[in-house]
Amino acid sequence: MRVNFTVNGRPQEADDVWEGESLLYVLRERLGLPGSKNACEQGECGSCTVRLDGVPVCSCLVAAGQVEGREVVTVEGLAEFAKEREAHSGCASGACGTSIDEAKRWEAKPAQDSQTGEGVELSPIQQAFIDAGAVQCGFCTPGLLVAADEMLERNPSPTDADIREALSGNLCRCTGYEKILDAVRLAAARQGEAV
Amino acid sequence: MDFLRPASWEEALAAKAEHPTAVPIAGGTDVMVEINFDHRRPEYLLDLNRIELLREWEVGEANVRLGASVPYTQIMENLRTELPGLALASHTVASPQIRNRGGVGGNLGTASPAGDAHPALLAAGAEVEVESVRGNRFIPIDEFYTGVKRNALQPDELIKTVHIKKADGPQQYSKVGTRNAMVIAVCAFGLALHPETRTVRTGIGSAAPTPIRAKEAEAFLNAALEEGGFWDNGKIITPSIAKQFADLCSAAANPIDDVRGTAKYRRHAVGIMARRQLGWTWEQYRGAGRTLEGAA
Ligand SMILES: Cc1cc2nc3c(=O)[nH]c(=O)nc-3n(C[C@H](O)[C@H](O)[C@H](O)COP(=O)(O)OP(=O)(O)OC[C@H]3O[C@@H](n4cnc5c(N)ncnc54)[C@H](O)[C@@H]3O)c2cc1C
Numbered sequence: 001m002r003v004n005f006t007v008n009g010r011p012q013e014a015d016d017v018w019e020g021e022s023l024l025y026v027l028r029e030r031l032g033l034p035g036s037k038n039a040c041e042q043g044e045c046g047s048c049t050v051r052l053d054g055v056p057v058c059s060c061l062v063a064a065g066q067v068e069g070r071e072v073v074t075v076e077g078l079a080e081f082a083k084e085r086e087a088h089s090g091c092a093s094g095a096c097g098t099s100i101d102e103a104k105r106w107e108a109k110p111a112q113d114s115q116t117g118e119g120v121e122l123s124p125i126q127q128a129f130i131d132a133g134a135v136q137c138g139f140c141t142p143g144l145l146v147a148a149d150e151m152l153e154r155n156p157s158p159t160d161a162d163i164r165e166a167l168s169g170n171l172c173r174c175t176g177y178e179k180i181l182d183a184v185r186l187a188a189a190r191q192g193e194a195v
Numbered sequence: 196m197d198f199l200r201p202a203s204w205e206e207a208l209a210a211k212a213e214h215p216t217a218v219p220i221a222g223g224t225d226v227m228v229e230i231n232f233d234h235r236r237p238e239y240l241l242d243l244n245r246i247e248l249l250r251e252w253e254v255g256e257a258n259v260r261l262g263a264s265v266p267y268t269q270i271m272e273n274l275r276t277e278l279p280g281l282a283l284a285s286h287t288v289a290s291p292q293i294r295n296r297g298g299v300g301g302n303l304g305t306a307s308p309a310g311d312a313h314p315a316l317l318a319a320g321a322e323v324e325v326e327s328v329r330g331n332r333f334i335p336i337d338e339f340y341t342g343v344k345r346n347a348l349q350p351d352e353l354i355k356t357v358h359i360k361k362a363d364g365p366q367q368y369s370k371v372g373t374r375n376a377m378v379i380a381v382c383a384f385g386l387a388l389h390p391e392t393r394t395v396r397t398g399i400g401s402a403a404p405t406p407i408r409a410k411e412a413e414a415f416l417n418a419a420l421e422e423g424g425f426w427d428n429g430k431i432i433t434p435s436i437a438k439q440f441a442d443l444c445s446a447a448a449n450p451i452d453d454v455r456g457t458a459k460y461r462r463h464a465v466g467i468m469a470r471r472q473l474g475w476t477w478e479q480y481r482g483a484g485r486t487l488e489g490a491a
């Protein structure tokens with residue numbers, strides 16, 4: 001079957017999709033987006049976490065046919081997604097809005113690719129993972145980034161308990177999690193400073 | 196395999212009537228695991244994600260009408276007051292990613308004895324509204340579970356709404372597992388006080404072939420509370436009553452030994468959870484739940 005949906009802001013069409021195929025398989029094997037990882041295929045590890053209409057889900061447990069017409073954000077599009085969010089946020093009063101400069105930058109972005117994530121400045125959460133040393137083998141990282149980024153969007157000043165809860169569906173076999181917690185705290189602190 | 200994507204409830208019922216072997220898929224958190232691991236190759240998958248009414252809930256006078264596909268996250272966030280037991284149980288399911296997709300309809304569809312919604316539904320009191328092209332019917336929750344991973348659905352029926360009694364008193368839910376997240380219950384227990392009818396209801400998970408109520412324990416406790424005037428005087432339940440209740444809950448369990456725990460441990464743990472939850476809920480009832488006029 002054919003599945004039409006939006007990935008990282010771009011319409012995509014996947015052909016010859018087997019009816020029992022997962023969204024994860026479509027992303028990795030049909031759309032060339034290997035950022036979302038495949039470790040367990042049973043919802044246990046979270047390395048395949050993506051956002052489906054904004055909601056973090058295990059893409060290995062979503063049937064491809066279920067995403068028809070819907071929007072998916074993967075780790076490849078995270079930087080771009082975070083940028084847009086920043087551009088559109090903090091303007092509840094209507095007083096700020098996008099500056100002319102910013103608007104220009106948004107129109108011309110030939111070097112940026114929301115598909116591969118190349119050429120795009122890292123999102124704050126990605127930068128924080130690097131700065132805090134939260135990445136070892138990196139296999140768990142994409143899923144953690146998507147989950148952590150979504151939590152910070154909902155909850156800009158999380159407690160440690162909030163962070164643990166939000167990341168409880170993501171396993172890491174390398175870091176022992178401490179550095180990951182550091183990274184999320186760092187991203188939250190930087191987010192706080194920026195406001 | 197064919198992927199059926201009905202746009203409306205009527206279309207879904209028609210599709211299920213035409214293809215009774217079609218496997219409905221809601222959050223997919225049970226179905227997709229089976230497909231990924233080749234445990235299941237259904238001829239038809241029947242996607243329910245497009246059906247708006249399954250994702251809606253409504254708080255009525257006496258009941259909450261919970262659409263079959265309302266994800267656990269929504270229950271936790273929006274129905275904590277009306278359905279405290281189910282909200283607590285929802286919070287123990289797996290992880291945020293799973294709770295964002297999975298819901299009570301899927302839990303009932305799978306009907307695993309370890310499903311976390313079941314003890315909460317049994318304790319609160321609920322009816323499952325199922326429908327087919329032939330019409331709809333209400334299945335009392337006590338009659339819904341018919342065997343290990345078997346339920347009372349007919350091949351052409353779909354679960355539409357779960358009608359759950361709104362809490363009229365404190366409710367609790369706990370489960371035993373090796374850690375907080377991503378744990379299938381070794382065993383689980385739910386308890387609800389119903390001051391309006393002066394009854395207590397229970398639900399036991401993972402300790403029998405199906406989720407069950409501890410009916411003898413309930414009957415004993417209801418009689419003991421009535422006899423001692425506890426609902427009115429709000430006194431602390433005596434340890435001997437609490438113990439007898441816990442023992443009867445243990446006795447109601449009919450567990451097996453498996454990788455997650457032994458039968459003996461499960462029976463023991465059910466009793467402990469029963470006693471603690473009775474203590475917690477009763478304290479809450481004595482405190483905020485009622486006015487202690489003239490009580491010592
Ligand atoms: C990693 C992981 C951890 C888990 N942990 C827990 C846990 O802690 N506690 C727990 O209780 N469960 C757990 N589960 C199991 C699962 O998440 C739950 O059973 C969940 O409630 C299923 O809901 P769903 O919408 O995803 O169901 P689906 O997978 O879509 O469907 C499940 C079954 O119900 C049927 N079905 C779904 N909707 C309907 C309907 N409207 N009418 C008729 N039949 C229907 C399907 O055909 C299927 O047989 C876990 C699963 C995973 C992958």
Ligand code: FES
Nearest residue numbers: 040041043046060
């Ligand atoms: S691959 Fe999806 S949760 Fe592990």
Ligand code: FES
Nearest residue numbers: 137140172173174
């Ligand atoms: S860094 Fe290796 S699994 Fe997390």
